[in-house]
Amino acid sequence: MEFKTFLFYAFSAILVIAALRVVTARNPVHAALFLVLSFFSAAALWMLLKAEFLSIVLVLVYVGAVMVLFLFVVMMVDIDIGKMREGFWNHAPLAAIVGAIIVLEMAAVLFRGFLTLDTDVPAASANIGNTKELGKLIYTEYVYAFEIAAIVLLVAIVAAVALTLRRRKDVKYFSPSDAVKVKSKDRVRIVSMKAESNRTSAQQAGTPAVKQK
Template identity: 65%
Template structure:
């Protein structure tokens, strides 16, 4: 076994351990950190496969942006995990069935990819070949329709997120920025003319019934 094979088994073992801890960790922050570790191991495996662009994209996009945002949201919201676990065993059969279906679909796709077949478009090889350029050509020729479908799904998700954000909440006060810009001084301050007041006249001290002077 050479060094490359040993590194592959090492990265794969750490990747499996991190992925297992993602779904078994009780703390969502720890689960997110284990997911970051899994992303790093996957990028290292892609480096071994000479897919530098995919490895760097995984680190920059998922580790540098998505997971940092996820950690920020989780730590800011302070989610009550105990309340989320109350219906775990109630929905476990449905979740297990969906997971088994996804596993079977992935196995069917992977087994079909392992078959020896001639590629529809041969990949160029050589020291002067850029794998990023070849990946772009492959995406926009053989996988153009799946790429467009994925782009439409992401667009729908963005529109849905914006629509959920713009909902009017009943527990918060909303101020229209355009009304603040168009406001004028006379709308804010009103001067009222009032009659001039006179100073109060001093009142003589009342004498109590006992005849003593009030102090």
């Protein structure tokens, strides 16, 4: 067995074990850390397959940005784990059916790819590089799919902002537009009042005034 083949099986085993622990771990922080391990293992597999661009993107985007956000959310938000697990077995059959459908779809795609696998690499693409070849495919053959994915991500960003800025009764809300339009006279009001003396008020009350030193 070659060393490259050994590394492939080793990283594949780590990826499968880490993915199982993401689902079975009771602590959300541990599950997120196992997901980070699975991302690193998948990046190593991409590197072994000479897909350097996808490997670096997986590490930078998912591990460096998305997973850090997940960890902050899980660690800062007080999540009631017991309440979340109350309806687990009620939704388990539906989740199993959806998971089986996803596995069958991925198997069909991979099986079709193995049947149409062409080992003859064109001589022209050998001098281009993976990143440039990927860019040519995205912006020529898969340009519509790329634009649809961009629209979906834009809708997700707008929805996240809308959910964050919604008005809730238990949270103090202020309008950003009103805060921008505010002026100094709206914040400070000068009131003119008459000066009062302690001696005068004490004499009116019928008590002797206290002599101040």
